Amino acid sequence: MAENRTAKHVPLEAKSPFDLRVDLGNDIPETDVRTALAQGDMGFMHSFTTGSAVDGPGVRVVGWTTGCMWRCQYCHNPDTWTMRNGIPLSVTQALEELRKYRHGLKVMSGGVTMSGGEPLMQRRFVMKVLSGAKAMGIHTAIETNGFLGAELTDAELDAIDLVLLGIKTWDRERHRALTGRDLEPTLEFARRLATRRQPVWIRFVLVPGLTDDPADIAQIAGFAARLGNVQRVEVLPFHQMGRFKWETLGIRYALETTEPPSSEAVAEACGLFRSQGLTVH
Numbered sequence: 622m623a624e625n626r627t628a629k630h631v632p633l634e635a636k637s638p639f640d641l642r643v644d645l646g647n648d649i650p651e652t653d654v655r656t657a658l659a660q661g662d663m664g665f666m667h668s669f670t671t672g673s674a675v676d677g678p679g680v681r682v683v684g685w686t687t688g689c690m691w692r693c694q695y696c697h698n699p700d701t702w703t704m705r706n707g708i709p710l711s712v713t714q715a716l717e718e719l720r721k722y723r724h725g726l727k728v729m730s731g732g733v734t735m736s737g738g739e740p741l742m743q744r745r746f747v748m749k750v751l752s753g754a755k756a757m758g759i760h761t762a763i764e765t766n767g768f769l770g771a772e773l774t775d776a777e778l779d780a781i782d783l784v785l786l787g788i789k790t791w792d793r794e795r796h797r798a799l800t801g802r803d804l805e806p807t808l809e810f811a812r813r814l815a816t817r818r819q820p821v822w823i824r825f826v827l828v829p830g831l832t833d834d835p836a837d838i839a840q841i842a843g844f845a846a847r848l849g850n851v852q853r854v855e856v857l858p859f860h861q862m863g864r865f866k867w868e869t870l871g872i873r874y875a876l877e878t879t880e881p882p883s884s885e886a887v888a889e890a891c892g893l894f895r896s897q898g899l900t901v902h
């Protein structure tokens with residue numbers, strides 16, 4: 622990507638979302654932030670990364686938005702929790718970035734995925750970017766926890782070709798302890814997408830001692846299978862690549878000593894999803 626320097630001379634493109642980024646939007650007055658969020662003409666982005674083969678089909682550009690209302694114990698990118706840690710960016714600038722890649726993305730059967738953070742925290746901005754991308758013929762995806770899915774209109778959902786939906790755990794109390802929020806809005810969004818027959822990939826992070834209860838995983842698997850629109854399930858092994866961010870930001874990290882799951886545990890979790898007839902990666 623050609624170098625695109627924005628606020629505080631931080632390049633919009635990052636090597637990976639694991640780059641630590643803070644305070645990049647602090648110069649923007651609060652009233653401007655509120656107006657931008659209400660209208661969606663401007664948003665806040667941690668970065669764009671290119672060449673991703675793991676955030677939807679084909680090779681993709683991923684837009685990492687800032688802002689999240691959850692506080693997952695295993696979050697890899699806690700610097701994206703705060704919206705103003707991101708680079709302020711107009712819809713026009715975001716679409717200029719995507720325009721550079723539109724031919725290559727088509728050749729590589731890829732597209733753009735808006736992730737985060739939680740992209741629906743900036744849903745008006747994100748939907749303008751995705752609608753603009755779709756108008757360029759680019760495949761569009763969103764990676765979301767689904768908590769704010771009810772706020773998307775059907776017309777906005779029409780601009781999303783694929784939803785990567787994170788389901789963290791089934792047990793309601795554990796979900797609240799793990800994320801700080803209730804599970805039900807996520808499930809409600811999943812049901813709505815199923816009614817619309819909109820393609821969904823379910824993402825499940827396997828964390829030893831936290832999300833590896835087989836009965837819990839079986840419940841998620843059964844739910845996903847009954848939806849009828851889940852094209853694949855991705856079981857993502859927990860890792861510690863984001864630990865340094867928690868330490869640098871001075872946030873207490875509960876999983877400091879948690880190890881990644883064994884290959885046997887990952888295989889067992891995949892098996893629970895496969896036993897429901899789901900395609901697992």
Ligand code: SF4
Binds near residue numbers: 689699739766
């Ligand atoms: S929903 Fe995603 S970005 Fe938000 S806290 Fe959880 S893992 Fe982090």
